[in-house]
Amino acid sequence: MEPIVLNYQVDGEDFSTAGEASSAVKKALKQLGFSPDVIRRVAIAMYEGEINMVIHADGGEATAEISQEEIRIILADRGPGIKDIDLAMQEGYSTAPEEVRNLGFGAGMGLPNIKKYSDELKIESTPGVGTTLRILIRT
Amino acid sequence: MEYFHSVTLDPERCRGCITCVKRCPTEAIRVKDGKATIIKERCIDCGECIRVCPHRAKKAVYDKLSMLDQFEYKVALPAPALFGQYNNLENVDYILNGLLDLGFDDVFEVARAAELVSECTRLKLANEDCPKPLISTACPAVVRLVRVRFPKLIPHLLMVRAPVEIAASIARREAMEATGLPSEKIGVFFISPCPAKVTAVRQPLGTNITDIDGVLAISDVYKPLLNAMNKIQHPKTLSESGLTGISWAYTGGEATSLLRTKYLAADGMENVIKILEEIEDEKLQDLDFVELGACNSGCVGGCLNIENPYIALTRIRQVRKYMPVSNNRIKDYTLSPEEYLCDKPVEYDPVLQLDLDLGRAMQKMQEIQKIEKILPGIDCASCGSPSCHTFAVDVVEGSADISDCLILLKKQLEETKNDECS
Structure with a gap:
């Protein structure tokens, strides 16, 4: 069977809408009847990635490809890119601006959390061009 | 289960208008053949449709005062919200x-039992193994x-x-x-502020037994009770509840009775859903207790x-003024x-x-x-479903037909007309 594809434009202008795409994917996974653990991992990993796109890259495109065996999440933006991926993967390292930190974001746990909750994480990033995260979660 | x-x-x-269809928080209503129908499995008895129906066609089922005649000895259990209904109540x-x-004998x-539940909850929260946040079941x-939409949160429910x-x-x-007297000659009647509690008495949470025989509506009792009250000169002292018990009538009353600061209290279905989502996503983990109510302001709503x-809430604040904080303890009861x-x-x-089988559920979602x-995507609800998305679900489930979409039908008619003209 072809995977189910859900596609969302993540708005970078309006911080209050951040998290809507992951919320919609969560709802769909519940309707399909995936286990609470899978739903939880997808929801958290995708949420962290979505928030990152809003904070650092003025939004982008979020896609979820759902099949029985695995769920793939692709988060693609045309933001500034990540200069040093190894450094960005370190817990606590953050380049988030002050105003976002005041909201409780930017603790430097986004990427480490995505890695923690996913089975595979691939980051393709070119400074000045953009970043694409490919997250795989096996069901 | 039925x-x-x-x-x-x-x-x-x-009249088959779509007011209730649009406002139902669980998308449980459809207009079929010109009349609103409730999908039973989805209805959570929140009463929103009763509140919004412009034709008063939605009703709550409850027992009538005449049911008292069936019993020899009758006890009334007034909900705390009843105390907010009357003006100038000292x-x-x-x-x-x-x-x-x-006609009640006692x-x-x-509110008295609410104080006991508060005490149970305080004891539970003091236990290290208690899942947090604990979610109120009031x-x-x-x-x-929670049962139909947030399975992950079921272990958080307060099982009191x-x-x-x-x-x-x-x-x-x-x-x-x-x-x-034997038990069957005693009638115990709850005087309820909402239809969800009528349902809850017939299907109580986490138990099969209930000691309640009938549920009356505050709105039904209101007038005869007012007449009776007007005749009272010197009331006997009967109240034994404290301030915390009576405060369960409104949002935050239950939470504050726990004497802890890390709580959240919210009401209104939209807020309730949002908060449950946040707990599910593990964003509210530092809270001890979450109190949620479907109605604005809680049970008084x-x-x-x-x-x-x-207004009811303001009156309750007045009437509880000189009451002790709590007047009922577990040790006082048997x-x-x-x-x-x-x-x-x-x-x-x-x-x-969509389906209990994952593969079939996926097929359905693709369809x-x-x-x-x-579909036009304008969510006009003329088909009888609340949105184009729910209509698509209904078509796949077989409970609606694609020809029910008036916008599509209009488009088809226009196309045929154009074909005929050319």
Whole structure:
């Protein structure tokens, strides 16, 4: 069977809408009847990635490809890119601006959390061009 | 399992408008053949449709005062919200004495049992193994929502019997001791602010037994009780509830009775859903307790009340003024510790799942996506479903036909006309 594809434009202008795409994917996974653990991992990993796109890259495109065996999440933006991926993967390292930190974001746990909750994480990033995260979660 | 619901439709009054269809928080209503129909499995008895129906076609099912005649000895269990319904009420004893004049032999305030539930909850929270945040089970509509939509949160539910159930058990026992009558000759009646509690009495949370015989609506009792109260000169002292018990009538009352600061209290279905989502995503982990109510302001906002919720709330603040913080302790009653707790687990009810088989559910979602692409996407609800998305789901489930979409039909007609012209 072809995977189910859900596609969302993540708005970078309006911080209050951040998290809507992951919320919609969560709802769909519940309707399909995936286990609470899978739903939880997808929801958290995708949420962290979505928030990152809003904070650092003025939004982008979020896609979820759902099949029985695995769920793939692709988060693609045309933001500034990540200069040093190894450094960005370190817990606590953050380049988030002050105003976002005041909201409780930017603790430097986004990427480490995505890695923690996913089975595979691939980051393709070119400074000045953009970043694409490919997250795989096996069901 | 067959679901009982206390929200029903009067087909004579229903004109098939889409007001309730659009406002139902669980998308449980469809207009079929010109009349609103409720999908039983999805209804959580929140009463929103009763509140919004411009033709008063939506009704709550509850028992009538005449049911008292079936019993030899009758006990009234007034909900705390009842105390907010009357103007210039100095003390709740007028209400309790008035209930005796209506034909009840005794009264037992639900607020008293609420204080006992608060004590149970404080004990639970003090236990290290307690899942946090603990989620209140005071609002049956919220519990039902958790059961159908938030299975991961079921272990967070407070598995203590509802105050009204505990009140009924104590009241029945006391009545049997006082009169020597057998249980079946004693009628225990709850005076309820909302239809969800009517349903909850027929299908109590986490138990099969109930000591409640009938549920009356505050709106039904209001007038005869007012007449009875007007005749009272010197009310006997009957009230035995404290400030915290009475405060369960409004949002935050239950949470503050726990004497802890890390709580969240919210009401209104939209807020409730949002908060449950946040707990599910593990974003509210530092909280001890979450109190959620379907109605604005909590139980005083229930659709079987007479008074505006904010006015009722203000009155309750007045009437509770010189009461002790709490007047009821577990040690004062003869119930065993087990009798406070639910004895049956609450189970996930996957009524919102497309199919119990994952493969078939995925096929259905793909079909839904295909149908959604050809639909206009304006969510006009003329088809009888609340949105184009739910309509697509209904078509795939076989409960609607694609030809029910008027916009598509219009488009087809225009195309045929153009074809004929050319």
